[in-house]
Amino acid sequence: MPLITTKGYKNTPDVVVILAHGAGAPADSPFMEGLSDKLFGQGIDVVRFEFPYMEKRRTDGKKRPPDRQPVLLSHFSDVLDRVRQEVGEQCRILVGGKSMGGRMASVLASECRGMDGVVCFGYPFHPPGKPDRWRIEHFAALTVPTLVVQGTRDPFGRREEVEGRREALGNVRMHWLEGGNHDFQPLKSQPDTQETLLASAAFATRHFVDECLGG
Numbered sequence: 001m002p003l004i005t006t007k008g009y010k011n012t013p014d015v016v017v018i019l020a021h022g023a024g025a026p027a028d029s030p031f032m033e034g035l036s037d038k039l040f041g042q043g044i045d046v047v048r049f050e051f052p053y054m055e056k057r058r059t060d061g062k063k064r065p066p067d068r069q070p071v072l073l074s075h076f077s078d079v080l081d082r083v084r085q086e087v088g089e090q091c092r093i094l095v096g097g098k099s100m101g102g103r104m105a106s107v108l109a110s111e112c113r114g115m116d117g118v119v120c121f122g123y124p125f126h127p128p129g130k131p132d133r134w135r136i137e138h139f140a141a142l143t144v145p146t147l148v149v150q151g152t153r154d155p156f157g158r159r160e161e162v163e164g165r166r167e168a169l170g171n172v173r174m175h176w177l178e179g180g181n182h183d184f185q186p187l188k189s190q191p192d193t194q195e196t197l198l199a200s201a202a203f204a205t206r207h208f209v210d211e212c213l214g215g
Contacts, residue, residue: 003079004028004036004048013045015092015209017119018083020076020101023066026054031098031183034195035121038202044209049079072104073111080114092116092213099124099156099182102148103135110141116213118146119205122182125157139170145212146172149201151180153187173212175204 004027017039021027027048036046051072053064066072080095087093094117095105102120109118126133139146152159159176162169177197179186184197 003082013087013091014043015094015213016045016047016083016087017094017096017205018076018079018105018115019046019048020095020097020104021048021050021054022097022099022101022122025098026050026058031198034198035098035201038198039205041199042202042206044202044206047079047083049075051075066100069104069107073108076104076108077112077114080108084114092209094119094209094213096120098122106142106146107138109144109146110138115144117144117209118142119208120146120148121201122154122184123148123150123157125162128155131161134165134168136165136168139168139172142170142172145208147175147205147208147212148172149175149177149204151177151182151184151197153179154182156182173208175201175208177201 019032019036021029021032027050032048036048039046051067052075053067057064084093093115095108095115096102096119097105099122102123106118106120109115125135150157162174177184177200179190179192180197184201185194186192186197
């Protein structure tokens, strides 16, 4: 189970985000690389890993659908245990991820302990074009601080849709990236770039850590 760590990762960091990839892109995709660099720039160490189906793709090059949820959660839990052993009890650990990876992180946090918080980047609130299939039932069971960083025009959950269900989100915090899509790409008419939106996502994560987990 190889792990990808940010440059400068140390055995006794203050805060670590375990960052899981989305359904279709690996742990070293441009998005994951860029986000990891920005988080590290905010003093947050990052550990990335790949789910079994993505590890198999890396071996034989064949695209596969994601593993079933129990397999994803078991694998994520194993990574969490491994990282906790490496960094010690004093380190604050957040579980999180891109899209599906963030969803699995939040489900894991709703079912077990061992993490200090959750941070999701581009949460898949519902499949694109299917706003009747929301994926937030488990939010009510979250007991650790949780942040979702979302583009305002993300087809997996646009701002107006999500804010219309604010009560169902419970204590989940939202940070909106103006004009961002599912990959935090802004509109061409905006002065922002994907890099600046990733930087904003990392800054919001740092603020979340300091405010909710004790900076």
